[in-house]
Amino acid sequence: MAAESTAGPTVPRRQLGRHLRALRNQAKLTTKLAAQALEWSEPKLWRIETGQTALRSLDVEAMCRVYGASTEVTQGLMVLARETRAVGWWHPHDDVIPDWLDLYLGLEEAAARLGRYDPELVPGLLQTAAYASAVIRAERPDLGDEALTRRVQARLARQALLIRVTAPLTAELLLGEAVLRRPVGDAPVMAEQLDQLADAAMLPNVSVRVVPLRARLHRGVLTGPFVILRFPVNGDGQETEPPVVYVPGFTGALYLERPSEIRRYQAVYADIVAAALDEHASRTLIRQAAREYVP
Secondary structure: OEEEEOOOOOOHHHHHHHHHHHHHHHHOOOOHHHHHHHOHHHHHHHHHHHHOOOOOHHHHHHHHHHOOOHHHHHHHHHHHHHEEEEEEEEHHHHHOOOOOHHHHHHHHHOOOOOEEOOOOOHHHHHHHHHHHHHHHHHHOOOOHHHHHHHHHHHHHHHHHHHOOOOOOOOEEEEEEEEHHOOOOHHHHHHHHHHHHHHHHOOOOOOOEEEEOOOOOOOOOHOOOOEEEEEEEEEOOOOOOOOEEEEOOOOOOOEEEEOOOHHHHHHHHHHHHHHHHHOOHHHHHHHHHHHHHHOO
């Protein structure tokens, strides 16, 4: 089924946060002094500057007044603030999606391409319903059936990014061979999942490469899973948003944006690519592994 992208709030929030942080720095105010002047908490100011919350135009106006921004800049940022209150596609599932993942979903939706390394599990972008259910159940055995179903639905909804009519997401995926060998659910679940993985790898905007268990020691062994997100370019050939590295964790996640951090993860990604099978050999291995789960 074809899907269209919808404008979400994450990118406007990040843009607004960067502008406001720059204005605060120009005013030579620390976060502590700025928070005191606004009668806010420092954590609230940090969430605003890192793009993790929506803002009212009145709040932006107050910040610009404290920072000494011009009328023109203030008005422009107040308009941008209204965009931060837009609703993303995942909004109906907010009650079953962790806050730290909410930010990632917005970045993923806005991205033009991503490169990710998953040594243990099929990434959510390509999971079947049965596989996703088994993974989520293992992660959260306390979830009721309804909450589990809704989390699975939210995970499957992300896959529309790969088939949307306008600018489908380009996904370059590196998977450890353990992903193919470790049973998640029963044998039919694994066979279905691996067949779908191989089918998805045939899409023109999807690349799947497997890092065999016999591969040399590569730097991905040291980092664990991560995602590098890149954003669309404007008419000048410049990316509309700085790249982001997302590092998932069991109880939270890291979002890395410093150029030095991006460069280090890009070097790790290149090292994993050098250790991986090519796309054709990877699909062959995935199909073979799928057949091994069929009695």
